[in-house]
Amino acid sequence: MDELIKQLKEQIIDVLNLEEMTPDDIDDQASLFGEDGIGLDSIDALELIVLLEKEYGIRLANPSEGKAIFKNVATIADFVSKNRKK
Amino acid sequence: MNSSIVITGEGIVSAIGLDKLSVLRSLQEGKTGIGAMQYLDSVHKELPVGEVPLSNEEMKEQLGISGLASRTALMGILAIKQAIEEAKIQKGDKRIVLISGTTVGGMDLTERYYEELVHGDFKHLDCLEYHDCGGCTQFMANYFDIFSDYTTISTACSSAANALILGANLLKSGQADLVIAGGTEALSKFHLNGFNSLMILDKEVCRPFDATRAGLNLGEGAAFLVLETEESARQRDVPIHAYLNGYGNACDAFHQTATSENGEGAYLAMNEALRMAGILPSDVQYVNAHGTGTPNNDASESVALNRVFGIKMPLVSSTKSYTGHTTSASGSIESVISILALQHQFVPGNLCWKNPFNDGIIPTLGESHYELHHVLCNSFGFGGNDSSLLFSDRPTSVIDSIWSDREIKVLSKVEINSEEELAEIKQFVKPLEARRMGKLMKSSLLSSLKALQQAGIQCPDAIITGTSMGCLENSELLLNEIHEQGEQMIKPTLFMQSTHNTISSNIAIRLKCHGYNITYTQGDNSLDWALRDAKLLLRSGKAKTVLVGIHDETTPAFRDIMSRLGKKYDYSIHSLVMVLSCGN
Numbered sequence: 001m002d003e004l005i006k007q008l009k010e011q012i013i014d015v016l017n018l019e020e021m022t023p024d025d026i027d028d029q030a031s032l033f034g035e036d037g038i039g040l041d042s043i044d045a046l047e048l049i050v051l052l053e054k055e056y057g058i059r060l061a062n063p064s065e066g067k068a069i070f071k072n073v074a075t076i077a078d079f080v081s082k083n084r085k086k
Numbered sequence: 087m088n089s090s091i092v093i094t095g096e097g098i099v100s101a102i103g104l105d106k107l108s109v110l111r112s113l114q115e116g117k118t119g120i121g122a123m124q125y126l127d128s129v130h131k132e133l134p135v136g137e138v139p140l141s142n143e144e145m146k147e148q149l150g151i152s153g154l155a156s157r158t159a160l161m162g163i164l165a166i167k168q169a170i171e172e173a174k175i176q177k178g179d180k181r182i183v184l185i186s187g188t189t190v191g192g193m194d195l196t197e198r199y200y201e202e203l204v205h206g207d208f209k210h211l212d213c214l215e216y217h218d219c220g221g222c223t224q225f226m227a228n229y230f231d232i233f234s235d236y237t238t239i240s241t242a243c244s245s246a247a248n249a250l251i252l253g254a255n256l257l258k259s260g261q262a263d264l265v266i267a268g269g270t271e272a273l274s275k276f277h278l279n280g281f282n283s284l285m286i287l288d289k290e291v292c293r294p295f296d297a298t299r300a301g302l303n304l305g306e307g308a309a310f311l312v313l314e315t316e317e318s319a320r321q322r323d324v325p326i327h328a329y330l331n332g333y334g335n336a337c338d339a340f341h342q343t344a345t346s347e348n349g350e351g352a353y354l355a356m357n358e359a360l361r362m363a364g365i366l367p368s369d370v371q372y373v374n375a376h377g378t379g380t381p382n383n384d385a386s387e388s389v390a391l392n393r394v395f396g397i398k399m400p401l402v403s404s405t406k407s408y409t410g411h412t413t414s415a416s417g418s419i420e421s422v423i424s425i426l427a428l429q430h431q432f433v434p435g436n437l438c439w440k441n442p443f444n445d446g447i448i449p450t451l452g453e454s455h456y457e458l459h460h461v462l463c464n465s466f467g468f469g470g471n472d473s474s475l476l477f478s479d480r481p482t483s484v485i486d487s488i489w490s491d492r493e494i495k496v497l498s499k500v501e502i503n504s505e506e507e508l509a510e511i512k513q514f515v516k517p518l519e520a521r522r523m524g525k526l527m528k529s530s531l532l533s534s535l536k537a538l539q540q541a542g543i544q545c546p547d548a549i550i551t552g553t554s555m556g557c558l559e560n561s562e563l564l565l566n567e568i569h570e571q572g573e574q575m576i577k578p579t580l581f582m583q584s585t586h587n588t589i590s591s592n593i594a595i596r597l598k599c600h601g602y603n604i605t606y607t608q609g610d611n612s613l614d615w616a617l618r619d620a621k622l623l624l625r626s627g628k629a630k631t632v633l634v635g636i637h638d639e640t641t642p643a644f645r646d647i648m649s650r651l652g653k654k655y656d657y658s659i660h661s662l663v664m665v666l667s668c669g670n
Contacts, residue, residue, distance in 0.1 A: 015577075019520070038518070042344055043342070050575050053575055
């Protein structure tokens, strides 16, 4: 799981182009969206949907499914480990 | 000059008809034009679309055109032809200006030959002559040979509405005798996949304002209207079809692809249109809503409509359930529909609506006979470029500006010529905020913030942008994605930053500037048009300070291909910004 979490953080930094951020800067439990967290928005959520499909073969049909999955890196890792196709 | 602006001719080409009469029939019979994809070459056959039922070859034959031509230009020419014939316009000594709104431009041609170009096959190299939006308008203007001038407005889905607004202002300030204004947009694989990456396309026929709405259906088409002063129409002895008594352009300044919860931009645009026309909200009988069918737009537009009209809500419907969302052309297509409603005293119904949603407006399912005097037509674009037009069957006591020759001062001027200079953006913007900005976004924002700082102005009254080619880098990356991985897993960020108006709205969002916001794209004349509009605005007293800029970027692949056409581009990035002011 730790390996997956690290990999996810690297991928998130890469696809969202979070310059000047390293995996260590993102707490597993920190909110990714909203003002009190990292501050991502709806376009970032769509980018994360593309990331899941490209890297893990997971397809979300409805963007609203993303809300619970993309809460923080730990929730994404949990979802990916249970649903990944590659 | 204080004369009413009137409409004396309309041409329309859409999924529900290839002329005004057939469009009227479809609307009255409640017949949608949305269906299975027939003409667009895309793998996404699961997505219903509103296509114009003519192939490019059929259009070319009708128009006597041979050789390369973009579908956008062909549909535009068909619509312009109808409009000028109806208004009995002939070549003569009048100053006739063509204003077209488009965002896709000739992308349909570029994407068709992109694979060839990437592989070094330059057989269809000249397709790039028609690629940019301005080239498309130039092609249309050349076909007619009656125009003294032409320009292109690109504010995404409000482009055509803004074309009509500029047209009215040119007439009022005496800079044109007749204006043909509207918009045209062909379906393209590029924007179909772009909208799909935003996950806002419904796989069923769209249901604007319904609780179960799940997105929009793309459509295509063109519509152009002939605008002139009432005096000119009387002199030329042509019938007046409607009055354009009011219009408003405002910016939501919230997000590139989402509208604010309180619908601020939409609210401001509608209010301004009513204020200018000198009428009350309760005087309006029908609103042709933007109503795309996305959860976000229809919720936000409902809030804005409630803020403007309160309990005295007029009839409201979205006609996108007939035509599909014709994006840049929707403003003029729906203007023609609004005028048909006024002329024939009926209200088109909001097809497919069944279930209300919380705080959503309840649209009308149609009225075959209804007394209409004032109709409001909404068009909202990505980046929050929101515009609203008020059409009437009679003149009102229009509260308009007093045009003057007041002196215009340049308060500051900033230029950026190299990518190295962009590092300075860090002084103004946090890395997280800059995460999606390509070099053009950085350059335009940095130069604008510096110019405003030098002028000592926090937020200008208006932002006017020119760009000859728009966001080339992201457009190229998106074309590459489609080329390399097929029409799937397209990055939404690329699409979001591929439209020309991203530049201007990015600045507005940063400044929270809700004022007039517009983007011109007409090749080498883009800056001239932006400055011309800035002067109009300043001299009319509608703005005291205007931020005007020209922003362009190139890529290595673009420079290489263009050099084969004999066009040299010696810059990677270029921005020139000025803050102008007028009066006290």
